[in-house]
Every structure is written in structure tokens, then in C-alpha cells.
Amino acid sequence: MVVGLTYDLRSDYLKMGYSEQETAEFDRDDTIDAIEKTIQSLGFETERIGNIYALTGQLNQGKKWDIVFNICEGMFGIGRESQVPALLEAFKIPYVFSGPVVLSLTLHKALTKRVVRDAGILTPDFYVVSSEKDIADIQMPFPLFAKPLAEGTGKGIDGKSVLNNEKELKNICVHLLNSHQQPVLVESFLPGREFTVGITGWGNKAKAVGIMEVVLKNEAEKDVYSYKNKEECESLVEYVSVTGQIAEDAIQLSLNAYRVLECLDAGRVDVRLDALSRPQFIEINPLAGLHPEHSDLPILCSLNGISYPNLMERIMRSATERYGLEYPRT
Numbered sequence: 001m002v003v004g005l006t007y008d009l010r011s012d013y014l015k016m017g018y019s020e021q022e023t024a025e026f027d028r029d030d031t032i033d034a035i036e037k038t039i040q041s042l043g044f045e046t047e048r049i050g051n052i053y054a055l056t057g058q059l060n061q062g063k064k065w066d067i068v069f070n071i072c073e074g075m076f077g078i079g080r081e082s083q084v085p086a087l088l089e090a091f092k093i094p095y096v097f098s099g100p101v102v103l104s105l106t107l108h109k110a111l112t113k114r115v116v117r118d119a120g121i122l123t124p125d126f127y128v129v130s131s132e133k134d135i136a137d138i139q140m141p142f143p144l145f146a147k148p149l150a151e152g153t154g155k156g157i158d159g160k161s162v163l164n165n166e167k168e169l170k171n172i173c174v175h176l177l178n179s180h181q182q183p184v185l186v187e188s189f190l191p192g193r194e195f196t197v198g199i200t201g202w203g204n205k206a207k208a209v210g211i212m213e214v215v216l217k218n219e220a221e222k223d224v225y226s227y228k229n230k231e232e233c234e235s236l237v238e239y240v241s242v243t244g245q246i247a248e249d250a251i252q253l254s255l256n257a258y259r260v261l262e263c264l265d266a267g268r269v270d271v272r273l274d275a276l277s278r279p280q281f282i283e284i285n286p287l288a289g290l291h292p293e294h295s296d297l298p299i300l301c302s303l304n305g306i307s308y309p310n311l312m313e314r315i316m317r318s319a320t321e322r323y324g325l326e327y328p329r330t
Contacts, residue, residue: 085100197251204259210303
């Protein structure tokens, strides 16, 4: 079985002139190396395709693959993560991970929160600031938290993201509107511990592969899992395995959100405790990073006794089973 690999390589976009922060969600060369080597070790043949531009060219030439392992984040628009799976569906090519509807929905953080809230899942109160005039309409009490509506990898989040008064609220919202050219999500700030939960499978077959707490060191930007803290996680963050009732509650909330949003094959849910120590849904990443040592999903799996090859096997078995494809014998 031939697995095509679609991805956005950070080094490619840096060569095009994009900045480090603009390319923060894209993959490092060694991530693709690790993914390809591991998929081959599971008994699959692999073929590197690359980004959406390379994929489009090969599809136009009539190229096909048995299944595509897609981790393209895309560059432009809130629907950017959905572009590759939409193309693959148009050409009737199976692919790994969630489809275009899910990827568009979950990148829009406010729409995601509306869906999970409607399902009875706790999530902080929020307001979407689309222009400067919207700021005056916010009635939520401080402290608040502001971030771009449709970014990942902590982009647009730093030590100033926690807002304690109207002046800070206005300054940060105006800054984010101008710097990211998209609406701003303003939420009630949750003061408790932060966790991330890894999940594989789909529907009733979805299972948690682990949970870990994100503990910021003294040198880190305070109170937020920011862009800087994520980029320099080896020195600024400690990741801790968690057990007990809080862990169980956070895992159940995450599974509920994952299933309600109909995510496929694997993903990661971010959870934070409120003032009453109740887990609340922050956001979900249905295209979680897969660098063996640097990305949260493999890190939490390792903390919970699941190796990187085993994680990848769970993902590939989920995808092949969904499509009724025969898993190779090794």
C-alpha cells in the first residue's frame, strides 16, 4: 500500500520570504523524516508529495495514492487546513485525519466553542472582536484573555494576553486586529492548571492515549502557553503526567468534545481549570504536531507509555479501518 505524504515544510516557506512566526505551524524537515521512516516501519510504502501546490500538479497529471497522510496546515484563510482534504475528496483519494468541514470549523475558535457549548461541554464565556468598535460591547468581567480567532502554535499569544483592565483590552485587541488581519477571540480567563489530552480513533472507537499538565517554569512567559513558551518548550516548560479525578474529568470532557466535533484518527484537546477546579474546553487541534520530541501529542504519549511508532500505528489503523483498506502485514 502506497501512502502519499502531504505537508507544509517550514524551510520551504522561509525560503519564500515568510517569517519565523508566519511559518510557526509548518513542519520541520526532521518531522517529515520521522513520519516517513515510522510509516515505512509499519509496512507501508511512502511517497513524498509536499504542499498543496505540489499536490495540485500531481493530481492534474493523474497521480493517485492508496491513502494520503495529510498534515498540511495551509497559508491563507480560515479554511486553509481544509484545502488539501477537499482536493483529495474531489479525486476520491482516502486520507488520514479529519475532513474539510471539521478542519474549517475547528480553526474558527468561536464557532468551535459554540458547537461544544451547545453540546453541554464547559467552555469559557467569550466575545468575538471583528473591529475596534466591538470592544465597547464586551460585558465580561476581568481578567480576560485575548488571542487571534484562527491561529495555532500560540501565534499571537504572549505575556500580555491576560487582560486586567479596559486599557489593556483595547490595546491588545487593536494590536491583534492589525497584526493578524483577523478577528480576536476574547474569553474569560481561567486561572487554574492547564492540560492537554491526546486522542486517537473516531466516534465510539475514540480513545484517550494520555493526558499531561503544562507547567510553566519561572523563566517562561507567565500564565500562558504562548508562542515563545511553545517554541522554547525544552527550556521554558515542564510536561507532567497526571492521574486522579481531575485527569479523568479532563479526559472525559476532551473525548466528548472530540466526538461532538467528529474528529478522525487523532487529535489533541487543550483544557484548563476554572476557579472551581472544573475542567473547561479551550480548543482542539485535529492536526496535532507529530515531531517525536518537540510536539505535544508525542510527548504526552511518551509520558503515558506509548511510543512514537505505536502512536503512528494507532493513527494508520484508524484511517485504514475507516476506509475498509487492508492494513499491511509486517
